[in-house]
Amino acid sequence: MRTLLLAFQGELTKAWSLRSTWWSLVLATAMSIGLSALIGLGLRDGRLSDRNTWDPVRYGYFGLTIGLIVLVVFGVMLVSGEFTSGTIRASLAAVPRRGVFLTAKVLAGTAIALVVSVVCGLGAFLATQPVLGDRGTTLGEPGVPRAVLGACLFMALMAVFAMGVAAMLRSTALCLGIMIPILFLNSQGMANLPAIRPVTQFLPDQAGLVLMQSVQQPPGSVGHTDFGWGGALLVLLAWTLAALAGGFVSIRRLDP
Amino acid sequence: MIEVDGLSKRYGGTVAVDDLSFTVRPGRVTGFLGPNGAGKSTTMRMMLDLDRPSGGRVRIDGRRYRDLDRPLLRVGALLEARSTHGGRSARQHLRWLARTNGIGEARVRAVLDQVGLADTGHRRTKGFSLGMGQRLGLAAALLGDPPVLLLDEPVNGLDPEGIVWLRALVRGLAAEGRTVLVSSHLMSEMALTAEHLVVIAHGRLLADTTVDEFVAEYAGSHVRITTPSPERLRAVLTSAGIRVGEGDGGVIEAHGVGADRVGELVAANGVVVHEIGARTASLEEAFMRLTGGERT
Numbered sequence: 001m002r003t004l005l006l007a008f009q010g011e012l013t014k015a016w017s018l019r020s021t022w023w024s025l026v027l028a029t030a031m032s033i034g035l036s037a038l039i040g041l042g043l044r045d046g047r048l049s050d051r052n053t054w055d056p057v058r059y060g061y062f063g064l065t066i067g068l069i070v071l072v073v074f075g076v077m078l079v080s081g082e083f084t085s086g087t088i089r090a091s092l093a094a095v096p097r098r099g100v101f102l103t104a105k106v107l108a109g110t111a112i113a114l115v116v117s118v119v120c121g122l123g124a125f126l127a128t129q130p131v132l133g134d135r136g137t138t139l140g141e142p143g144v145p146r147a148v149l150g151a152c153l154f155m156a157l158m159a160v161f162a163m164g165v166a167a168m169l170r171s172t173a174l175c176l177g178i179m180i181p182i183l184f185l186n187s188q189g190m191a192n193l194p195a196i197r198p199v200t201q202f203l204p205d206q207a208g209l210v211l212m213q214s215v216q217q218p219p220g221s222v223g224h225t226d227f228g229w230g231g232a233l234l235v236l237l238a239w240t241l242a243a244l245a246g247g248f249v250s251i252r253r254l255d256p
Numbered sequence: 257m258i259e260v261d262g263l264s265k266r267y268g269g270t271v272a273v274d275d276l277s278f279t280v281r282p283g284r285v286t287g288f289l290g291p292n293g294a295g296k297s298t299t300m301r302m303m304l305d306l307d308r309p310s311g312g313r314v315r316i317d318g319r320r321y322r323d324l325d326r327p328l329l330r331v332g333a334l335l336e337a338r339s340t341h342g343g344r345s346a347r348q349h350l351r352w353l354a355r356t357n358g359i360g361e362a363r364v365r366a367v368l369d370q371v372g373l374a375d376t377g378h379r380r381t382k383g384f385s386l387g388m389g390q391r392l393g394l395a396a397a398l399l400g401d402p403p404v405l406l407l408d409e410p411v412n413g414l415d416p417e418g419i420v421w422l423r424a425l426v427r428g429l430a431a432e433g434r435t436v437l438v439s440s441h442l443m444s445e446m447a448l449t450a451e452h453l454v455v456i457a458h459g460r461l462l463a464d465t466t467v468d469e470f471v472a473e474y475a476g477s478h479v480r481i482t483t484p485s486p487e488r489l490r491a492v493l494t495s496a497g498i499r500v501g502e503g504d505g506g507v508i509e510a511h512g513v514g515a516d517r518v519g520e521l522v523a524a525n526g527v528v529v530h531e532i533g534a535r536t537a538s539l540e541e542a543f544m545r546l547t548g549g550e551r552t
Contacts, residue, residue, distance in 0.1 A: 002358075003325070010356030017348035018341065085341040089306060090349075090396065093333055094356040096305050096322040255307045 007095045007104030014087075015108055020077055025116050028070035032120035032155075033127045035063025040131035055215040056137040057147040058223065060128035064212075067120050068155050069184060071113060075162030076175040078109045079247075083170040088256040098251045106163050106244065113159035114152075121152035143214040146229060150211030157236045158183065158204060164243025168250045194220075201225040207235040257281055257435055258303060258404060262312030265298050265459070272298045274459040275312070280437045282403070285430045287450030287467070288439035291547065295459035296439040297336050300408050304333055316404060328357040332397035333406040338389065339396075342382030346373050346392045349381065350399060359400055367395040372421075386413025394425075404435045411445055423449050443540040457547045474542035479510040479518045482531040492525045493518070 015021050039062040082088040082105075095101040125148050129136035139145050166175045183205050193200075200206065209223045210232035217223040227235065258280040265273040273295040280286045290296050301307040303314045305321040316324065316331055324330045340349050350364045368377045371391040376384075381392065390413050397405055407426070411419050426449055430436045437454075440446050446453065446467070453470050455463040463470055478501070483489045486508055493500050493510055498518075501509040510518050515534040522529050 006326070006358050007356050010352045013348075013352040013355045014344075017345075017352060018343045020343065081341060085343075086338045087341045088339075089335055089337060090339040090353060091356075092306060093304050093335075093339075094328055094353050096324070096327055255301075 003095070003097070004100050004104055007100055008107055010094065011104045011108035012111070015078060015112060018081070020081075021074065021112075024070050024074040024077070025112070028067045028074065028116060029120055029123065030067075031070060032064045032067025033123040035066050036061055036124040037063070037127040037131050039063055040128040044131065044133045044135055052221045052223070053215050053217055054135065055213055055217070055223075056129065056132055056135055057125065057144055057151075057214040058209065058212050060132060060136070061121075061124060061151055061212050063128075064120060064124050064151060064155070065184060067124075068158055069180065071116060071120075071155055071159045072162045072179060072183065073176065075109060075113060075159035076166045076172055076179070079105065079163045079166035080170055080172040080175060083256070084172060086256075088254075092254075092256060098254060099248060102167060102248055102251045106160065106247075109163050110156065110160050114156045117152045117155035117159070120155060121148055125151070137214070141214070147212050147214040150213075150229060150233070153233065154208040154211045154236065157240045158208070161204065161236075161240045161243045164240065164245075164247040167247025168243070170250075198226075201227075202235055204236055204239050207232040207239075211236070257317055258406075258437060259315045259318075260299070260303075260312070261315070263299065263302060263309055263314060264311035265295070265302060265307060266310045272459050273302070273309075276456065276459065276461055277312075278454045278461060278464045280435055280454070281452075282435040283430060283433050284451045285426055285436045285438060285449055286452045286454060287446035288437055288454050288456075289443065289446050289450075289543065290439075290441065290456040290462075292441050294441075294457045296441075296456065297408055298459075299456075300333070300406050300437070300439060301335070303406060304331070304335075306335075326357040326400070328353065328359065328400035328402065330400070330402055331404045331406065332400060332402040334390070334393040334397045334408055334410055336408040336412070340381045340389070340392060343380060345378050345380050346384075346388075346395070347377040349392065350377075350395060353396055353399055357400055363399055363401070367398045370398060371395040387415055387418055390414055391418070394422075403433075405429060405437070407436070407438045409439055409441070411440065411442070419445075443543045447540075455543065455546065462546055471542050474546045478535055479513060479515045480531070480533045480535050481508045481510065481518060481522075481529055482506075483508060483522075483527060483529045485528060488525075489522065489527050489529070492521055492527055496521055 040060055043059055082091060091101060137144055162179060165179060169175050182203060206225060210225050210229060213223060260276055260278050263273055263276040276299060288296050298307060302309050303321065321327060347364060347368060350367065354364050368374050371394050373391055373395060376388065390410060394410065397407065410422055414422060426436060426438055438449060450467055452466055453463060480503055481489060486506060489508055490500055498513050499511040501511060503509045515532055518532055
C-alpha cells in the first residue's frame with residue numbers, strides 16, 4: 001500500500017513536470033467552455049433537424065467534444081510518453097512491480113482528468129446556458145444535474161480509456177489514429193446508418209451523448225439508443241475497464 | 257552482493273546470454289568486460305528485472321529485484337539506453353524518481369551537486385550533451401545512496417576530465433564497502449578502475465578473476481629486441497631453447513625469458529642489438545588473447 005502511495009506521488013510529480021500536461025489541460029478547458037458558449041450563440045435562435053427534440057444541456061455541450069479530444073490526447077501522452085521517451089526504464093527500476101506502476105499512473109491520470117472534466121463540464125454548462133437565452137436551462141430543472149454529471153463522467157472516463165489503450169499500444173500516433181475516429185467521427189457518420197445502428201450505438205461517443213442528455217431523444221434520431229442514462233454509464237465503464245485490463249495484461253509482459 | 261546463477265536470455269533463435277554464473281562482491285570494483293554485443297547490457301537489465309530471463313536467476317542481497325521494497329535505496333543503476341524525458345529538467349527527473357521511493361528533496365540537491373549538474377539542473381534534458389546525460393544517469397543511480405551500484409558503460413560520452421572524475425567516484429564508492437559492477441568494452445578503462453573482472457563474450461563467461469591474475473594468465477609477457485641481424489639473433493636464442501616470435505616492424509620477441517638473460521646471450525655471442533626491452537602485456541592484449549582476437 002505504501003509502495004502504491006509513493007508510486008502515485010511520483011506519477012503526480014511526473015505529470016505536472018511536463019509542459020504538455022499544462023497546455024493540454026488549459027486547452028481542453030478553454031475549448032470546452034469557449035466553444036460551447038460560442039456555438040450556443042448560434043443555437044439560441046437557430047433551427048434544429050425536425051427529428052430531434054431540443055435539449056439545452058446536450059446542445060450546449062457541442063464544444064465539449066473538442067475539449068474531449070484534447071483531454072484524450074493528454075491521457076494518451078501521459079502513458080505513451082513513457083515508452084517514446086524511454087522513461088519507462090527508469091520508472092520500472094524505481095517501481096519494479098508492473099501492476100503497481102500502471103495502477104499508480106492511471107490513478108494519478110484519473111485524478112487529474114476528473115478535476116479537469118468537472119471544470120470543463122460544469123464550466124461549459126454555466127457559460128453556455130445564459131447564452132442560449134430563452135432556450136437555456138438551469139441546474140434546478142429535472143434531469144439537468146444528471147446530464148451535467150454525465151458530461152463530466154464521459155470526459156473523465158474517456159481520458160482513462162485513452163490511458164488503457166496507450167498502455168496496450170505504446171505509440172502516441174497509433175493511439176490517436178485509432179481513438180479519434182472511434183470517439184469523434186462516429187456521431188457524424190456510421191452511427192446514423194440504421195443498418196449498423198444496433199451495434200454502433202454501443203460505441204463510446206454514442207453512450208457519451210446519452211449521458212449528457214436531459215431530454216430523451218425519439219427513436220431514429222441522433223442520440224437515441226436502446227439504453228438509458230444508467231445503461232450508457234455501464235457501456236462507458238465497460239469500455240474503460242476493458243482498455244485498462246488490456247493495458248495491465250500488456251504491461252505485465254513488457255520488457256522495456 | 258549480486259548473485260547471478262545460470263542466467264540465460266534468448267531472443268527468438270538468438271542467444272544473448274548463455275548459462276552465466278558469477279558473484280559480484282562488496283568492497284571492490286568489479287569490471288564487467290566484453291566486446292559490444294557480448295550480453296553485458298542484457299545481463300544488467302535482467303539484474304533490474306527489466307528483461308525476463310529465459311533461464312536462471314539473479315539475487316540481490318538474496319532477493320529478486322522486484323521484491324525489493326523501495327529498490328532505489330538498495331540498488332542504483334545507470335542504464336545504457338536513454339531513460340529521461342527531454343521535456344523534464346534534470347531536477348524534475350530526479351524529483352519524481354525520489355518521490356516514488358520516499359527519498360527527500362535534500363538528496364536531489366546533493367546528487368546534482370555530486371555529479372556537477374548543480375548549475376544546469378533546471379534545464380530541460382532535451383538540450384543535454386551525452387556527457388551531461390551520463391552525469392544525470394549517475395545522479396539517478398546515486399539518489400537512494402544504495403549499497404549496490406550497476407553502471408553500464410558509464411564513461412560513454414564523458415570528456416577526459418569527466419572520465420578521471422568517474423574513476424575516482426567509482427573507486428570511492430567501492431572503498432565505502434559498496435558492491436560496484438561497472439561494464440565496459442574498453443579494456444584500458446577497466447585496467448584503471450577495476451580490481452576484479454568478469455569477462456564475457458557471446459553471452460558466456462570467459463573469466464572471473466582479479467585484474468592481476470587475468471593479465472598474468474592470459475597476456476604472456478615477453479622481451480622485445482631490435483637488431484640489424486635478426487637471422488643471427490634468432491639462431492642464438494633458439495639454440496638457447498628460447499621461443500622466438502616476430503613483432504611489428506621486424507622486432508624479435510623472446511618469450512618465457514627475462515631481459516637480463518637475453519642481454520647475456522647477445523653479449524656472449526657478439527650479436528649487435530639496438531634495443532632490448534621487457535614488456536608486460538596489457539589487459540587489452542590479455543583480453544584479445546582470451547577472446548581469440550574476435551574483437552576488432
